[in-house]
Amino acid sequence: EAGVVQSPRYKIIEKKQPVAFWCNPISGHNTLYWYRQNLGQGPELLIRYENEEAVDDSQLPKDRFSAERLKGVDSTLKIQPAELGDSAVYLCASSLDSNQPQHFGDGTRLSIL
Amino acid sequence: AQSVTQLDSQVPVFEEAPVELRCNYSSSVSVYLFWYVQYPNQGLQLLLKYLSGSTLVKGINGFEAEFNKSQTSFHLRKPSVHISDTAEYFCAVGVTGGFKTIFGAGTRLFVKA
Numbered sequence: 001e002a003g004v005v006q007s008p009r010y011k012i013i014e015k016k017q018p019v020a021f022w023c024n025p026i027s028g029h030n031t032l033y034w035y036r037q038n039l040g041q042g043p044e045l046l047i048r049y050e051n052e053e054a055v056d057d058s059q060l061p062k063d064r065f066s067a068e069r070l071k072g073v074d075s076t077l078k079i080q081p082a083e084l085g086d087s088a089v090y091l092c093a094s095s096l097d098s099n100q101p102q103h104f105g106d107g108t109r110l111s112i113l
Numbered sequence: 114a115q116s117v118t119q120l121d122s123q124v125p126v127f128e129e130a131p132v133e134l135r136c137n138y139s140s141s142v143s144v145y146l147f148w149y150v151q152y153p154n155q156g157l158q159l160l161l162k163y164l165s166g167s168t169l170v171k172g173i174n175g176f177e178a179e180f181n182k183s184q185t186s187f188h189l190r191k192p193s194v195h196i197s198d199t200a201e202y203f204c205a206v207g208v209t210g211g212f213k214t215i216f217g218a219g220t221r222l223f224v225k226a
Contacts, residue, residue: 004156042203042216043157056213091156099164099207101147102214104156 002026006092006105014113018080021108025073025094032069033102034077035091043091049075050098079110087112115140117206119217127225128196134189134220136204146187147205147214148178157203163187174198199224 005024013019025032030051035043046065048056051072060067064083069075079086089109093102120135138144145164149157161172168180178189187204201221207214 006156040219042205042218044216045213048213093156099145101159101162102157104149104158106154106156109154 004092004094004103004105006090006108008108009106010109010111012111012113013082015084016081018078019082019110020079021077021090021092021110023075023077023092023105025075025092026103029094029096029103030072031095031098031100031102032075033093033095034067034075035093037089037091037107039088046077048098082110082112084112086110115144115206115208115215117204117215117217119202119204119220121220122218123221123223125223125225126194129193131192132190132194132198132222134202134204134222136187136189136217138185138187138204138206140185140206140208142208145207146178146180147207148172148176148187148189149203149205149216150174151201151203151219153200160189160202194222194224196224196226198222 007022032049034046037043047060047067049069052069067077089107091107093104095102117138126132147162148160151157161170163170163180171177176191201219203219204217205214
């Protein structure tokens, strides 16, 4: 089966600019996650979707971050405007349901200048 | 709320030697546990999982882990490591029915020739 696909792999932008990440989960996986991974740390959950509904976005900085999952399949994560502290790897993962192991994409490495 | 602690940030070991990566968790309810591996510039890949049943869990690449409820531990072991095992290893804990997985800070395994 095809894995979780993320794009772009790398993104370099100047602070205050907008940026968007895209994720295509494994077919049939109802649950989709966005994580942020800072250097030398484990992933931290930003938002979790069950189908098209965001059921846990408590860690998403809503003043500048937004996300959507169109038709319960692909998802986009947006930052506007980006700040220096947003430099990190943004990981997307999916699972059959919330109690099953997660399958991760290769991530998008974001660098803010 | 649950939490997970990986007791070693780095573990250097010689090739063909045994290794143990330590993980402790805290939770007041039943948990499920995972170990993931992350190679450079890649996402996380599931090594093994404990959902229920036998406390000794075997995973891919010759790794195994043992769930110890009394000591709230889930240590990862391999009897003989290879250079290719050099990577970051993450322990993760989730609460049954709680739908949220918490990741440890990671342990960097460095296998030397």
